[in-house]
Amino acid sequence: MPVRNILRSFRFETAVATRTCDVSDEHVIQPEEKHFAYDEVPGQRKNICMNCAPGILKKAQAHLAQVMKELPSAKI
Numbered sequence: 001m002p003v004r005n006i007l008r009s010f011r012f013e014t015a016v017a018t019r020t021c022d023v024s025d026e027h028v029i030q031p032e033e034k035h036f037a038y039d040e041v042p043g044q045r046k047n048i049c050m051n052c053a054p055g056i057l058k059k060a061q062a063h064l065a066q067v068m069k070e071l072p073s074a075k076i
């Protein structure tokens with residue numbers, strides 16, 4: 001059985017219309033602009049502008065690394 005990807009909703013999209021960054025109401029994502037997106041719950045897309053995307057992804061990466069520390073080393 002293939003391993004499921006629990007982070008598969010993480011992706012980059014190109015906005016078709018104006019979108020607001022989920023981090024700050026003051027960040028506007030213009031049509032045709034690339035931005036990070038993920039589904040907090042299935043079907044509920046969160047849009048993150050390119051200025052905020054690195055911080056959001058680094059935070060998620062650090063969290064995953066922290067959680068992985070609890071795996072028995074023989075399993076990694």
Ligand SMILES: [Zn+2]
Pocket residue numbers: 021022023024027048049050051052053
């Ligand atoms: Zn933003």
